[in-house]
Amino acid sequence: MLYFFCLLTGYYILRPVREAMGASRDAATVFPPWMIDWFASHGVALDQFMLQALFTGTFIVMLLLQPVYGALVSRYPRRVFLPVVYGFFIACLVGFYFAFRVELPGRGMVFFIWLTVFNLFAVAVFWSFMADVFNNVEAKRVYGYIGAGGTIGAFLGPILTRNLVERVGIANLLLVSAVLLSLCIVCILRLRLWAVAREQERGRKSGEVPMGGHVLAGLKLIAQEPLLRALALLTFFGVGVGTLLYNEQAAIVKKFYDTAEASTAFYSGIDLAVNGLTLVIQLLLTRFLLSRYGIGPVLLIPALAILFGFCALAASPLPMLVAVVQVVTRASEFSLAKPARETIYTRVGREWRYKAATAIDTVIYRGGDVSFAWIHKALSAFGSSAVFLAGVGVALGMSFGAWRVVRAQRALPDEVQPEGAKS
Template identity: 75%
Template sequence: MSQSPSRDGPFGRFRAALGDSPPLLWAFLYFFCLLSGYYVLRPVREAMGASSDVAAIFPPRMIEFFAARGMPLKDFTLQVLFTCTFLIMLLLQPVYGALVSRYPRRVFLPVVYGFFIATLLLFYVLFDSGVPGRGMAFFLWITVFNLFAVAVFWSFMADVFSNVEARAYYGYIGAAGTLGAFVGPIITRSVVGSIGIANLMLISAGFLCLCVVCLLRLRLWAVAREQERGVVTGEKPMGGDVLAGLKLIVREPLLRWLAVMVVFGVGVGTLLYNEQAAIVRKFYTDPAASTAFYATLDLAVNALTLVVQLLFTRLLLSRYGIAPALLIPGCAIILGFSILAASPLPLMVAIVQVVTRASEFSLAKPARETLYTRVDREWRYKAGAAIDTVIYRGGDLTFVWVHKLLSGFGSSVVFGAGLLVASCFTFGAWRLLREAAKLPSERTHDESRQQAGERTS
């Protein structure tokens, strides 16, 4: 007689969870590959944003255009990059909405990843040949990639796992992403000096190809779960307006407060990011050195994230629900910004940056994503994607210019404003919890979805 795997300790519970839920292994591998591919390239993006070599970032004509109007791009690098990113998000959101509305899941999910793989091959050519302006193009691309690819991932996970399963397994899936986020910077630090930046694009493309394989495997469980519930299958187009996601956010209180929380969370990160970029620009003039520094920072973030995910995330979500996971990061950020407002030392900026990002990845993000297991697919694929793209980058755009305005008064003023932003983030989390309490239980929601499926079948 075979013995069941031991459930003692985090690794024993993880082995037992793999036995209880076969799709968990594919979801684990999926998120590992996704974040490995992203974090191979993230240090390149950070180095581009902090670079003093304007010619490598912006096209020559763009440099001449701004210089002729008395606005040297060297002084507005991040502001211009974030503004362009937001504009691209506005253009792409209807495109994504059209894909979700008109094509079934088996079509638009591989198309999204296929597009990113093809563009990575293009960037290989651009970096290999040293085309001017490649930095701006890459900065914009990887920002779009991170938001859309991760948004699609979590929306898809809500199709595969129920709310109960999400609370039990999202911590493990998040840990898989953290492991991938470890592997990516290690690869970059190890090989960027010998193979150059261009070849990093090919490594990332390889990871994304593995993501497509995992996606196709997980689709089988997503279809089976929907058939068991008798709901409308995700293999059919959703229909509806291509801007339905934004309209849902305006109409639904839960989505509005989720958007508020995301905007102020982005504000906290953007203020820290810009201060960190100023420090890097001052102390690191070589692109490879600044890339290595950002890779080290990513490793520190991911180390703390992994510890929290393995020891606390599953425990908090399973036993106490999403409240602690949403409120603890807010309290930690308030404490961090209070310290920075009093003593804005470069080392302290790095420490608060690590704590802020780690708490978002290990606690707040998995907690928010469990909410999507209790709502309809249109909320997940349309409203969820709109929040993670247009709303997210709208916050980026707002606070990157807020930072530019406040930076002239010194770092203490920046972090004093950040303390107010962190308080608004925590208030948004509290209001989100109040709205989440109004959601039907998983059983009630499943019954209503089954009735909806019967009406439309």
Template identity: 65%
Template sequence: MPAPLQRPREALRRIPRSTRAPLVWAFLYFFFLLTGYYVLRPVRDAMGASADVAAVFPTSAIAWFGARGIDLGDFTLQVLFTGTFVAMVVLQPLYGALVSRVPRRVFLPVVYLLFIACLVGFYFAFDSGLPGRGAAFFVFVAVFNLFAVAVFWSFMADVFADHEARAVYGYIGAGGTLGGLLGPELTGLLVGSLGVANMLLISAGFLGLCVLCILMLWPHAGRRTRAAGDAETIGGSVLAGLRLVAREPLLRAIAMLMFFGVGVGTLLYNEQAAIVRALAADDAVAAVTFYSRLDRYINWLVLVIQVLLTRRLLARFGVAKVLLIPAVAVLGGYALLAASPLPILVAIVQVATRAGEFSLGKPARETIYTRVAPEWRYKAKAAIDTVVYRGGDLTFVWLHKALALGGSHVVFGVGFLVAAAMTLGAWRVGREQAKLPA
């Protein structure tokens, strides 16, 4: 067997037997979760790029803006991102109330069952061609992605201790990457024969499997919770997550890293979309093919890094240095783009940016939450992963609209400054997390 393939097998053998069973269930959990999400993502992207304004927005909204001389079709993404942020702000206190008052063994399945119920409702909306379904679905998928993934990693911090997390998070992330490869393939193979509405039911089925994985992982989480002396019900204020972020230097640093990290991604995504529209304005098939290939390259690169490098880098260099790797790569990529914004270079930097985040940045950040109190894991983390994340989206999607008037050089020049702020945030997170107990 080739040496590169022997290393992960040898590393798996060194994982204690007591950790192997939860690793398998966590791997399957993340695989099912991201398969279900990536089944939905092409439907969401189609709604965001749809020229059928009536399918995206309610008839009353189209008429209201039209009477004031505003064509909603010219601001589709900006309006959808704004709606997503508002939804996050409204839902964050409700999520905080659920976390405060309901035991984790109850609210974890409840969150997923609520998402399943929503998907069943959207099935009827798409099946009947309900006007305005696109905007509601776009916002729902964005909320689902952030809350469901945030809950997943919070739960993993309950299941695995810090030293275990450094050993297994790369493999767990690979499960999600495999789901990210399978989901779009399922949609591409089945949507033509089953239709869009039935794809939502397939996604709901994968979420049902996530609930099964939660139930299988709960005994492992319960043992660690009792050993750490943590209460099963977190308690506290429903807005405690936002207050913790405002008060704690480490959480503020993570929020800064998240905000500007989202910024570099949003500027790159919107500029790339503008380039694709210019190059393939009358060829929708070419545009879809380009995006599908891009996602495929990203997910395969993420999978290779997660299996071969993530565990070794975290174990050898620690969280602080690993966080700086994708940040410095993004900084260098934006420097190149500011000098020469070629379409092929935009695609290469997009692949490097997203692959670095999913394979190194996110696993490194998530290991930090294994060393903090449950209220940090479930409240502060959710606030950062939802309100701060979508606040960054909202800020930079409108900023790009203004910067684009000056051309790509202006967009990427400002993007370089945003990437520098992201790198500073990564350094601050590394410094602050070093103060936590081992």
């Protein structure tokens, strides 16, 4: 809980800064001058394609980093690659501190892409590590509460940002986040002892030796295994509904908020609402539903709620309703769908957990982001109703993916077999 608390507090301190960058109306505050000039010389005004350019850049970086991460987890033991991942992100934050202090041109674009990559990799690594520590029964019992620890951090982060950003500036907020990530490394070193003990008890492959295998094994496993394909499908369309909402929300912020500080404060308010609802569900419902009914209803309830929300938006695309559906979408993902998916990885081997799961949470996730960012750009010319009507179809795809996951996971054993079946 402390690990996830520190991780999400550090991230949510920074998230409103990223959102303000994406909602900026001035390309010069986000992109370097040479990039603006190059696109302008080719007849493209970057301020008209702000989010699309940022999401495309993020997806390209994800593709480039996937084999690097694959090589790291294949060639080095857990005690090495986990601290290295977080140490790299801490070093980046120190670099961004100086970039924001001197107002380096292009810092907005680099920071937006970096923070998006950081969030997906750091959280994916966290849940992969949790599957080393807990078995399936334990995960159903405790993942909701561990998630609540993260939600409290996600609740605290925007509060800190909202109250500090105009007093100390963005650059100093980055150092606060770096300290919290340093505490994550302390938690990793402590938790590693429990992971080793649990692996010995269950006869699992040890994470204290290099995993081996191909650096792109995660993507290969997704192509080969029906359950992983279903998880990838669910993730892709789940990202789609979030991206359509995100882009509409960004359009509203551009229209009504003039400064980076004002839009940062607005996004902090949205995050507080999301995290408040998430915390209530995690404390009161997640454990009960997972332990009593398994992952079926925990995956299907959010999918159907999002489908209903998009139907309502297609009929009446009011700004306040967009905000409400955004809150419901993100809260149901964090409190129900995410813990349900992560319990699946306690029943499979290490390559599934560290390679395939991370590939889904990074490459597939950002592939959905960039795809639906451009789809939104095309649909926005026809108005909000057209965007949300298409979103109904995307939500149906998400519901179908959830149903496929529920069916496919029934073929897994309740616990991973000694020496790692499905490894």
